[in-house]
Amino acid sequence: MTRHPTAPPSRPQPGPALDRRRVLALAGGGLAWAGGALAQQPEPSPPGDGERFDPARVVDLARALAKKPYAAPSNALPDPFGALSYEQYVAIRALPPALIWAGEGRGFVVEPLHRGFLFTNPVTLHVVEDGVVRRVAYDRGRFEFGKLKAPEEPRDLAFSGFRLYASFAGASPADCAIFQGASFFRALAAGQSYGVTARALTLRPAEAKGEEFPLFRAFWLERPAVGTGQIVIHALVDSESATAALHMTLRPGEATIVDVEATLCPRTPLEHVGIAGMTGAYLFGPTDHRNVDDARPAAHEIDGLQIRNGWGEALWRPVQNPETLQISAFLDQDPKGFGLVQRARAYGDYQDDVQRWERRPSLWVEPLGTWAPDVPQHGWGPGAVQLIEIPSESEVNENILAYWRPKEPIAKEAAFSYRQFWCWSVPGQPPLAVCSGTRVGRGASGRRRLFLVDFTGEAPFAEGLAPGSLRLSLHTGPGSLTRQQLYAYPERKTVRAVFELDPGGETACELRLTVKAADKPVSETWLYRWTP
Structure with missing residues (x-):
């Protein structure tokens, strides 16, 4: 894949005139x-x-x-x-x-x-x-x-x-x-x-x-x-x-x-x-x-x-x-x-x-469907x-x-x-808290990285959920995780996951995070690839 060329620094705002x-x-x-005929292709027209x-x-x-x-x-x-x-x-x-x-x-x-x-x-x-x-x-x-x-x-x-x-x-x-x-x-x-x-x-x-x-x-x-x-x-x-x-x-x-x-x-x-x-x-x-x-x-x-x-x-x-x-x-x-x-x-x-x-x-x-000869699929x-x-x-x-x-x-x-x-927003969202913010910064020492991941929505605060029932389902491969904490803010309908990734000597780590209650997800699954 090639990147698109870089535009000159001064550009008008998008509008009826094609923006740079x-x-x-x-x-x-x-x-x-x-004359209505396909160039170099006489048939079919x-x-x-x-x-x-x-x-x-x-x-x-x-x-x-x-x-x-x-x-x-x-x-x-x-x-x-x-x-x-x-x-x-x-x-x-x-x-x-x-x-x-x-x-x-x-x-x-x-x-x-x-x-x-x-x-x-x-x-x-x-x-x-x-x-x-x-x-x-x-x-x-x-x-x-x-x-x-x-x-x-x-x-x-x-x-x-x-x-x-x-x-x-x-x-x-x-x-x-x-x-x-x-x-x-x-x-x-x-x-x-x-x-x-x-x-x-x-x-x-x-x-x-x-x-x-x-x-x-x-x-x-x-x-x-x-x-x-x-x-x-x-x-x-x-x-x-x-x-x-x-x-x-x-x-x-x-x-x-x-x-x-x-x-x-x-x-x-x-x-x-x-x-x-x-x-x-x-x-x-x-x-x-x-x-x-x-x-x-x-x-x-x-x-x-x-x-x-x-x-x-x-x-x-x-x-x-x-x-x-x-x-x-x-x-x-x-x-x-x-x-x-x-x-x-x-x-x-x-x-x-x-x-x-x-x-x-x-x-x-x-997706609505696909079709190939002899292989119809919904x-x-x-x-x-x-x-x-x-x-x-x-x-x-x-x-x-x-x-x-x-x-x-x-x-x-x-x-x-x-x-x-x-x-403006994706239609038909499932009844789960959505990721509303991801922030990454320096960790406690060495190559460690501190992550702050916010999820916003009603699901983590639904009626009937016992206080303290929320937990993090957090995994990385490779690397290791420390300082895993969860903070709940009912007034903002937001929960924040805080953790540190220690990549060791690795050059890439795949992270996966979900907030759960009673072993059922109350948030969408957050995925992230860390690289130096």
Whole structure:
């Protein structure tokens, strides 16, 4: 896996103009289509102008494309678009005539995004209106270019993706989602600003031979019916090792929900594939503020990985900015859900007047099912939630990656369905106290480390629990534990676990902590990997 490039130091706040941090984080491409036909792939053709739309044709297109050798799209652009700076790129704005469905009262408006800067590979856009496909043609007259002198000759440059505006609770359309760069996309709940990024497909992250980044090649957007509050998006993804067809239904709100049905068509057996992947930025926080000369108490858009595994256990793993690359696998069978979550929601947690980290969304995924020829399943079967933590020196680097990795390689067509919640808090929390704080500092002597772990919720203080019945279930491997204490604060509905880890000569220790009463958990399980 490679890190995203570092942005220049001065950046505007996220908003309708594409912010610099995400421009740099989401560089990627699309599919070169000429006159509605697949470049270098004469058969089959995609659903084109004037044709009746059938979602099955997008899946058929992915299948046919997977049987052919991979052909990378041409990213050539005429001057001056081929060598734009960030400032020049964000000065390119779509004019009102370029906005799709604006003024129609459908609850959604689509803004085609120009190519340039890091977004040089072409993506083809189509809309589906009354069941008929219409290709969105590029027209330079529908953009303003700031101080750039755009070429005079007419030329279809396609697009780099699109931004989606939605009417939250009937208000004027506001930022809701953006599909741009590789096969990345992001969404927002009402009142949020962009943060964590989803991936349509993840291939070979953190491997020595390099990560493979699939590309969006084309989109078909179904015109939403008035009053439905949802939009359906179809996408074709292409890569050296596989293709995919995506069917997405997006419903914005206090939590924006995206239902994803992904059909995966391997070109070669996929030994390391990630489903429902997501990335987020974590620079520092209460657990790893050492060696950080920063006036803020924290800088991150997510602070942990949350899992509900197939055995009904609720897990919380704080993420870190490690000294060296860290890879963790949480083995599971038919997971109930997982996601990169932002729990610290107060302005005072960050004291950042520009980034406003407390407004970034959590992304929670609930698997719905999977299918492969002759092997139908209701869940996702055996595998692991995989977490990758990459050392970073900049808050613009999306250095935390999480995804589902099936146990067995995928050698033939398979389909996965899941529901994304872009939310303030994870839905359907079990009745357990949740980890509300992790702090780590110097221990009593030597290499010992002192841990303070807080859990907040009603469960430890439930009626009928005898005073003093709470206890810690705490384990480490390797290393040893000392000074184990538990403090209860009923007025704050919080219990604090205090302990010291003595790693001895070890370079990594895996910690596991649960608060129990009558041998039953009253808190989620806290997991932590200590490294020097």
